[in-house]
Amino acid sequence: MGTTNLVIKVTVKDGAGNISTTNVNVIEKSNEPTVAGGYYVSGNGDMRADTAGINLKSFTQYRSLADGNTFPGYGKEYLRDFISKGIWGNFVLELKGYGGSITAPQTFTVEGKSYTVPIPNMTIQQRPGQAWPKAYGYDQVTSGKIDGLLHRAAAQLKAMPVGKINVQLASEFDTDHEFGITENSVAYTWEQADTRALSALNYMLDYFKAYGIGSNVTFTIGMAGFNRAAFKRMHPESIMPKIGYLHFNAYRRSASQTALDIFKRTKVWSDADLGPIAKAKDIIVAEWGTPMSLNDQAAFIKTVPAAIKKLNEESTTGKFVMTNYFNSNDGWGTLSPKQAGLDALKTAYLTDPYV
């Protein structure tokens, strides 16, 4: 809910015309949601020092299903405390293996059940001239070959404190599929990859539901949101009852782009293209940022509350409910100078609609 202080001037007059006045604040909150202002440090870095005093209400983390500890994550016990304190956790759960280190099948036991999970068979993010990351393939998901990974993640998720947790399945399916994919060395186009991903998404969402994750846990489909057709393809109405929110990321690319521009783009496509169930979903932005090269990070960050407030006030569909700044380790959004950026976030997250 956005908050407005209505200042009421009260005047009292006696019989001789002598006057006293005082001002009184009446607090009015709009019906708009209070937006969770959040943060992420590249590499899942410890965010406690950076976020002290910035009215942190949410955070983003990245996990691979291949990780032995997905929730809360290796060395991330403090996140249990965050969630217990009401800070909303957005955990990105990826089929992608981090660091190219999955060279052998994994054998492990979850709740008394033994699993052996094969090595990933999919390549994604196939940018020319770059190494193509490996991920567990969509057919490996739907054929049950990685059920052990899902079971392990589900059990750890269920053991998390009862607080608000969103599990974002994949970081950005559109970035993963942009140049096509391969599974078992068979190539698929972007469109074909989206279809296969939706099958895998349905399988995973059904798996988590059948396992019995608490209602405090929701799911989203991870999207960068830069391609209109892909955003539409990845949000069929049929899958909507299984997800809690829409998701996309919002990055500024040039000095001419305003905060309103970057958050509005995918929202407009969503409103125009998606079905009624989909576009009614509120929106999580797991990553937003502005490049340090534009040399105006602090000033730009301070414009974000007004942009989000305006978008939410104007929206007749879903509203933005979480926006997490990505203090990345490259040009995307690295806060530099860091303290000025953190101070700006502190100011922003103490401004309507973040309070």
Added chain:
Amino acid sequence: MANPVITNVTVKYANDRGYKLPGEAAELFVNAVDSDNITVSVSIVVKDSNGNQSAPQTVDIVQSDVLTYSATATGATVTQDPKQPNHFFVV
């Protein structure tokens, strides 16, 4: 002649919510005193026909101007309660 003293203004929200929603009314209750008021102490003694007399009882009577109240705001509509002049509705 001194100005009246506004001792406090209480804001009451619907359902004790701590805030109002758009279109909803919050209530203001203004407490004020006329700083030029005069207090007259009246001592009352009751005597019977035998000359027995009660202990005196003192009553203070405050003589004050009738205060008039008003309230205004930008971005809100303020209405005075016609039956209770120190009571306002803010919508």
